[in-house]
Each structure stands twice: as structure tokens, then as C-alpha cells.
Amino acid sequence: MKIYSRAQIYEADKITAEKESLPSINLMERAGGYLYEWVHERLQGGKVPIKVFCGIGNNGGDGMVLARYLVENNYNVTTYVVNYNTKRVPDFLEAYDRLKSVTKNWPIVLTEESVLPEISPQDIVIDAIFGIGLNRAPQDWVKKLFSAINASNAYVLSVDIPSGMYMDRSPEEGDVIVLPRFTLSFQAPKLPFFLPATAPFMQAWDILDIGLDPEYLAKTPTDVELIGKQEVIQMYKSRHQFAHKGMFGHSLLIGGSYGKMGAIVLASKAAMRAGSGMVTAYVPQIGVQILQTALPEVMAETDNFNGKVLEEIDFQTEANAIGIGPGMGTDPKTVKAVEGFLKAQKNPMVIDADAINIIAAHPALLEHVPNLSIFTPHLGELERLIGTWKDDFDRLEKTSKFAKTHDIIIVIKGAHTITTHDMKLYINDSGNPGLATAGSGDVLTGVITGLLAQGYHPMEAALMGVYFHGRAADIAINQYGIEGLMAGDVIEFLGRAYMDLFAKPEEPKAP
Ligand SMILES: NC(=O)C1=CN([C@@H]2O[C@H](COP(=O)(O)OP(=O)(O)OC[C@H]3O[C@@H](n4cnc5c(N)ncnc54)[C@H](OP(=O)(O)O)[C@@H]3O)[C@@H](O)[C@H]2O)[C@@H](O)CC1
Ligand SMILES: Nc1ncnc2c1ncn2[C@@H]1O[C@H](COP(=O)(O)OP(=O)(O)O)[C@@H](O)[C@H]1O
Numbered sequence: 001m002k003i004y005s006r007a008q009i010y011e012a013d014k015i016t017a018e019k020e021s022l023p024s025i026n027l028m029e030r031a032g033g034y035l036y037e038w039v040h041e042r043l044q045g046g047k048v049p050i051k052v053f054c055g056i057g058n059n060g061g062d063g064m065v066l067a068r069y070l071v072e073n074n075y076n077v078t079t080y081v082v083n084y085n086t087k088r089v090p091d092f093l094e095a096y097d098r099l100k101s102v103t104k105n106w107p108i109v110l111t112e113e114s115v116l117p118e119i120s121p122q123d124i125v126i127d128a129i130f131g132i133g134l135n136r137a138p139q140d141w142v143k144k145l146f147s148a149i150n151a152s153n154a155y156v157l158s159v160d161i162p163s164g165m166y167m168d169r170s171p172e173e174g175d176v177i178v179l180p181r182f183t184l185s186f187q188a189p190k191l192p193f194f195l196p197a198t199a200p201f202m203q204a205w206d207i208l209d210i211g212l213d214p215e216y217l218a219k220t221p222t223d224v225e226l227i228g229k230q231e232v233i234q235m236y237k238s239r240h241q242f243a244h245k246g247m248f249g250h251s252l253l254i255g256g257s258y259g260k261m262g263a264i265v266l267a268s269k270a271a272m273r274a275g276s277g278m279v280t281a282y283v284p285q286i287g288v289q290i291l292q293t294a295l296p297e298v299m300a301e302t303d304n305f306n307g308k309v310l311e312e313i314d315f316q317t318e319a320n321a322i323g324i325g326p327g328m329g330t331d332p333k334t335v336k337a338v339e340g341f342l343k344a345q346k347n348p349m350v351i352d353a354d355a356i357n358i359i360a361a362h363p364a365l366l367e368h369v370p371n372l373s374i375f376t377p378h379l380g381e382l383e384r385l386i387g388t389w390k391d392d393f394d395r396l397e398k399t400s401k402f403a404k405t406h407d408i409i410i411v412i413k414g415a416h417t418i419t420t421h422d423m424k425l426y427i428n429d430s431g432n433p434g435l436a437t438a439g440s441g442d443v444l445t446g447v448i449t450g451l452l453a454q455g456y457h458p459m460e461a462a463l464m465g466v467y468f469h470g471r472a473a474d475i476a477i478n479q480y481g482i483e484g485l486m487a488g489d490v491i492e493f494l495g496r497a498y499m500d501l502f503a504k505p506e507e508p509k510a511p
């Protein structure tokens with residue numbers, strides 16, 4: 001699914017109005033109408049007090065249209081104009097007039113001088129104060145209103161985006177954002193819905209299709225995409241009946257050290273479950289027995305030393321894809337081995353954990369990393385690789401520039417893992433906090449390596465791998481719960497994640 005920028009949303013709005021030869025207020029009427037349908041479906045005429053807070057821009061206009069529908073349908077509504085600016089926009093004014101024409105209870109105008117209204121926990125609050133147009137810090141009295149809404153314990157429904165949330169920067173000290181129970185966003189999700197500093201405000205949300213011009217939406221390329229089941233289905237290649245293991249590639253997982261063999265065991269097993277025809281693990285001698293006992297399906301290769309860490313990386317396996325890093329450590333002998341290894345590589349590979357740390361500490365090695373290699377850092381590893389950042393948006397910009405400069409793919413792991421290549425961002429839509437457990441990153445490395453070995457393009461392997469990893473965890477928590485989930489369980493559910501691609505949605509239960 002495409003995620004549009006603010007400029008693209010405004011453009012879509014303009015083009016839709018032009019194409020339909022309708023005044024832009026009609027789009028606002030449509031948006032407000034859909035908001036009303038959503039609310040009405042849930043309240044069914046109930047007399048709960050509804051407080052609609054409207055700004056003076058188009059977001060406020062949407063709120064005004066909703067308020068008018070609520071008034072016309074005899075709901076118990078009080079409407080407020082949060083008059084934060086003298087520049088009331090024309091469509092807002094029109095919607096405001098239309099509301100005033102249907103009721104004697106005109107909206108209450110709030111300014112800096114006003115006493116803010118009491119909001120009780122039984123109220124429903126509609127937050128239509130700021131939408132995607134917020135571009136500077138609101139005045140203190142407006143922030144006080146946001147705080148009062150948040151402190152009220154009322155059910156808060158935000159229109160389009162929680163007021164106070166910016167489209168292009170994370171909150172800073174002193175910023176206040178409305179914390180809604182639900183957000184109804186128009187047409188498509190927005191980037192901040194997925195970023196660590198702002199996603200916690202999006203506890204629950206849905207998209208309202210307000211009919212922006214489908215042609216414009218379809219043909220406009222976006223810098224950001226959301227990757228879910230539909231996108232992964234397009235990349236998936238099914239197997240034919242006469243397939244044999246030689247057709248699905250040989251994965252080589254390099255890593256492990258004394259006390260950290262589990263990481264490479266997990267990665268190797270995950271590569272098998274992801275469908276790699278064969279898997280070999282290249283580990284220090286100390287780890288061979290552990291690996292062979294844990295995973296009879298996986299072959300082992302080892303170095304010619306007898307230490308606790310890898311001291312050389314020299315293998316016979318003719319691998320279709322290599323994943324390096326899990327449990328490997330950063331011993332100086334291993335660093336030397338990685339240097340030698342990287343200089344000999346030509347094909348894209350998966351670079352994780354200590355392999356990232358080694359490259360971060362020896363940036364000259366980057367020039368030997370094959371193009372389109374996939375780095376899978378968590379935020380700590382990413383910072384070592386690219387340096388610090390100001391906020392979530394700055395991190396995305398710096399990471400995508402770094403990936404572009406070195407022609408690599410970077411998978412930024414987190415609650416919403418974001419993959420970047422060629423200045424584009426791909427946000428993953430699967431996964432849950434059950435994955436916040438030791439070893440789940442190692443599993444991801446194995447899955448991506450296994451997909452790469454099967455001949456998927458590195459971008460497909462990265463996006464599909466991240467999706468399947470998260471989806472497997474989503475299915476697994478039905479059995480293990482979020483707290484109970486372990487990395488090894490995710491591997492056991494990878495097959496189910498594949499099957500789920502084509503699973504029919506459950507039939508609704510008979511009444
Ligand atoms: N486009 C679409 O497809 C559709 C959009 N729709 C709706 O429109 C919403 C976007 O509307 P919007 O552009 O009018 O912006 P909104 O958030 O209402 O802010 C109003 C203005 O406030 C100003 N301002 C900013 N920060 C400020 C501050 N701190 N303190 C004081 N003032 C501040 C700033 O103007 P400025 O003063 O910078 O000129 C800004 O323009 C969108 O979220 C959705 O709900 C739907 O109707 C249907 C289709
Ligand atoms: N709250 C969360 N929601 C969804 N996925 C998560 C969450 N926390 C962690 N993950 C995922 O779990 C994995 C953790 O990887 P990593 O930090 O490398 O763990 P480890 O080093 O223990 O293997 C990543 O794929 C990350 O995206």
C-alpha cells in the first residue's frame with residue numbers, strides 16, 4: 001500500500017475536485033459524512049455527550065461537517081472552534097455556516113482568554129483541531145487543551161491524525177499530542193503512524209476511503225510503501241510438482257562462537273524452514289557437535305583452528321546465498337577472517353549482528369561489500385554503522401542515504417521494521433512484541449538468507465523475510481502468548497506464515 005506525502009495528499013485533493021468539477025467543500029462534506037457514518041454505526045443514536053473540537057483549517061472543517069450531521073440526527077453535541085489562528089480557511093467557514101444554519105446552539109469559540117470546557121470521562125471527544133497541516137508548535141493554551149483532553153479519560157476519536165502530531169518530525173520536549181482511543185485517517189495511512197516516537201499514539205486506527213481520484217493515487221509513485229500480505233503475494237513463487245532440492249538453493253550461515261552457538265543454530269534452522277533446499281553452517285570447531293546434534297538437516301563446515309571463535313572463513317560449500325554474523329563475536333581474529341572473506345565476495349549476502357559491528361568499526365570494509373547486500377541492524381547496530389540521528393525522520397533519511405551511497409539494502413529492525421533501498425522506504429505490517437526476545441533477529445537472518453538462496457531478488461528476500469518472520473510470530477502467539485514466545489517458536493510457525501498467504505478469510509459465524 002502506498003503511503004503518500006503531505007504534498008501528494010494535497011495534490012490528490014486538488015485533482016479530485018478538478019476532475020469531478022465540484023467545489024472542494026464537497027470533498028469535506030464527503031469526509032465528514034463518512035466520519036458520521038462511522039460514529040453513528042457505533043452509537044446508534046445514543047445520547048452520550050459528544051464534544052467536537054474543531055480547528056480553523058480543513059481538519060476543523062471535517063469536524064464541522066461531522067458536528068452538523070450529529071446535530072441533524074439529534075445527537076447530544078457541543079461544538080467548539082479552537083481559534084488558534086485568524087486565517088480561517090474558506091471551506092472551514094462554509095462548513096461552519098452550514099452548521100450554524102441547522103442549530104441555535106452555535107459553536108463555542110475558544111481563544112487564549114477562554115476558560116477551557118470541562119471534559120468528563122463519559123464524554124466522547126472528537127479531535128478535529130489539527131490535521132496534516134500542523135507545521136509549528138501550537139500556542140500554549142492549545143497545548144493545554146490537548147493535555148485536558150488527554151487527562152479527561154474520555155473516549156477520543158481523532159480525525160485524520162491526532163492533533164499535535166507532525167507529518168515530518170518527531171515530538172520534541174514540550175510538545176503535546178492528543179492521545180486518541182481511535183483515529184480515522186483519510187484515504188491512506190501516514191508515515192508517523194509507524195515510527196517509534198509517534199506510533200504509540202496510534203493505538204487503534206482505520207482508513208476511510210473518501211474517494212480521492214483513483215487514477216492519481218494509482219499512478220503517483222511514493223517514497224514510502226506499506227508491505228503486507230497483498231504485496232508479498234505478488235513476489236511469492238510457488239513450487240511445481242517435480243521440484244527437487246537443487247532448485248531451492250544452498251544457504252551458508254557463517255557465525256557462532258563459544259557460548260553463542262544458539263544464534264547460528266537458530267539462523268540455520270530458520271533458513272531451512274524458509275524453504276532453502278540445503279543449508280550449511282560455517283562455525284568454529286567448538287560448535288560443530290552442537291550444531292550437528294541440534295540440527296540433523298544442516299551440514300557443518302569449520303575452520304582449521306581449534307579456538308572459541310572463527311579464525312578463518314574458507315569454505316568448500318557452493319552457496320547460493322550467504323548470511324554472516326549471528327553469534328560470531330568481534331574477536332580480532334574473527335575481524336581478520338571477516339576482512340579476508342569480504343574481499344573475496346561478489347554476490348549479495350545478508351550481513352547481521354557482529355558482522356555489522358565489525359564493518360561499523362572498520363568502515364573501509366564497506367567498499368568490499370557486494371552491491372545489494374542486505375544489512376539487518378537493530379537500532380544499536382545501526383547507530384554504530386551510520387552514526388547518531390536527531391529523531392525518527394532524521395534516522396530514516398540518514399539510513400536511506402547511507403544505503404544509497406553504498407548500494408546496499410538496510411533492514412532497520414523494530415516494532416515496524418523499515419527496509420530501505422534506493423531512497424525508498426518499505427514499512428513492514430506484520431509482527432508483535434512477542435518478537436522482543438533473544439534470538440529473534442538471528443531467525444530473521446536465516447529467513448532472509450533462505451529466500452535469497454531460493455533465487456528471490458535481494459529486495460524481495462528482505463521484504464518477504466521480514467513479513468514472514470512477523471507473520472509467523474503473529475500466528476505463533478495464538479499458541480504461546482506474547483510473553484511466552486521464544487525465537488525458536490517463530491521458526492516452527494514459518495510454514496504456517498507461508499500457508500497463510502493464500503488462506504481464505506474466515507467465514508463470518510452464523511448468527
Ligand atoms: N487534502 C485532502 O486530501 C483532504 C484533507 N482533508 C482534511 O484537511 C486536513 C488538512 O487541512 P489543512 O491543510 O487546512 O491543515 P490543518 O491541519 O487543518 O491546519 C490548519 C492550518 O493551521 C496552520 N497552522 C499549522 N500549525 C499551526 C500552529 N501550530 N498554530 C497555528 N496555526 C497553525 C496552518 O496554516 P498556516 O498558518 O501555516 O498557513 C494549517 O494549514 C487533513 O488533515 C484532513 O483532515 C479532508 O477535508 C479531505 C481531503
Ligand atoms: N515490539 C516489537 N514488535 C514487532 N517486532 C519486534 C518488536 N521488537 C522486536 N521485534 C523484532 O524482533 C527482532 C529482534 O532482533 P534483534 O534485536 O536483532 O534480536 P536478537 O539480537 O536477540 O536476535 C527484529 O526482527 C525486530 O523487528
Ligand SMILES: [K+]
Pocket residue numbers: 059127128129130131158159160161162163
Ligand atoms: K485531528
